[in-house]
Amino acid sequence: MAIVGGRNINVFVGLFTATAPWVGGAYINGTAEIVYLPSKGHLWVQAPMGFALSLVIGGFFFVNQVRSKNYVAVMDPLQETYGNVMGSLLFIPPLLGEVFWFAALLASLEKQTLSHDKYHPQQLKLGKVYTFEVLGSIPWQTYFQRVLSTASLGQARLVSYLSGCGCFLMFIPSVLIGAVAASTDWNQTSYGLPSPLERGESSTILPLVLHHLCPVYISIARLGAIAAAAMSSADSALPSASSVFAHNIYRKLLRKKATETEVL
Numbered sequence: 614m615a616i617v618g619g620r621n622i623n624v625f626v627g628l629f630t631a632t633a634p635w636v637g638g639a640y641i642n643g644t645a646e647i648v649y650l651p652s653k654g655h656l657w658v659q660a661p662m663g664f665a666l667s668l669v670i671g672g673f674f675f676v677n678q679v680r681s682k683n684y685v686a687v688m689d690p691l692q693e694t695y696g697n698v699m700g701s702l703l704f705i706p707p708l709l710g711e712v713f714w715f716a717a718l719l720a721s722l723e724k725q726t727l728s729h730d731k732y733h734p735q736q737l738k739l740g741k742v743y744t745f746e747v748l749g750s751i752p753w754q755t756y757f758q759r760v761l762s763t764a765s766l767g768q769a770r771l772v773s774y775l776s777g778c779g780c781f782l783m784f785i786p787s788v789l790i791g792a793v794a795a796s797t798d799w800n801q802t803s804y805g806l807p808s809p810l811e812r813g814e815s816s817t818i819l820p821l822v823l824h825h826l827c828p829v830y831i832s833i834a835r836l837g838a839i840a841a842a843a844m845s846s847a848d849s850a851l852p853s854a855s856s857v858f859a860h861n862i863y864r865k866l867l868r869k870k871a872t873e874t875e876v877l
Contacts, residue, residue: 615877616685616856618762624771630849631759631776635664635750636783637846638839639717644784645819648791650810661784663746665777671751672760672773679757680766687757688861697865704857707753711854718847754853787819793826794818802826 614620622630640660647653684690687707692700750756759776760769799808804825809815823835864871 615873616860617758620762621764622759622762623764624768624775627759627763627768627772628775628779631668631756631772632779632783633842633845634755634849635660635668635776635780635846636842637718638843639720639846640664640784641787641839641842642816642819644787645791645794645822646815648788649794649818650815651795658784658788659746661781664750665781666747667750668756668773668777668780670747671756672770672777675751676760676769676773677766679761680769684757684761686857686860687752687754688857692861692865697861701862701866704862707857708854710753711755711850715847715850718843718850754857755849758849758853758856790819790822794822797822797826799825 644658644660647657679687679690682690688700688704691703695703760773763769763772794809800806802825804821809818809821814821820835820839824832827835859876864876868875
């Protein structure tokens with residue numbers, strides 16, 4: 614029961630803990646960057662709409678199924694259907710997803726990263742990209758751990774819908790910052806010329822705007838805000854993966870007689 618918080622998390626806590634994992638540093642910085650890039654723009658801002666729809670669709674189609682059977686982890690129905698061994702093997706893809714997601718979050722804290730323009734899926738149709746983001750974001754323990762922790766089915770669905778709206782609204786500041794950066798005469802700022810685009814620093818456009826176009830106290834506050842956004846997502850990814858391992862693999866496959874204390 615510790616994995617799902619005793620199933621007594623209220624809607625207020627559930628709303629913010631379900632929204633925070635998606636609105637991380639990569640989400641915030643990436644949205645501003647894509648809006649700033651002249652070759653991309655608003656049309657390529659995929660994450661806000663994709664993540665928001667995934668939460669709404671998850672609440673509409675899947676929450677009732679997992680709550681009605683009192684599951685603890687997203688892998689429970691898979692192990693129930695295919696057995697513990699096959700279910701454990703199916704843990705590998707979400708584990709890799711958590712690892713790559715964690716890497717993206719750390720990169721948002723200004724690590725040196727390769728330019729992703731070469732790998733940007735420009736050849737994919739937007740419909741395919743949105744479909745991948747929407748459906749690919751649903752089967753995550755990070756999400757289901759929140760809806761399984763609420764006190765009732767009604768609260769679980771409400772948390773999904775509200776967090777979907779919250780995830781969508783949280784992209785507005787990043788979009789505005791990206792638009793401001795695109796229309797800024799950088800020669801009038803302390804940054805000078807050439808522009809961030811010409812220097813290949815578009816991936817850091819959000820911190821650049823906050824540093825060179827805002828007062829010092831705003832720049833200081835943004836350091837804490839971006840770090841908090843990144844780590845709120847990171848600290849949800851770690852217990853998510855570890856919970857599935859402890860509950861679905863360690864207790865159900867490796868050591869079936871494990872006590873609750875041992876699993877914790």
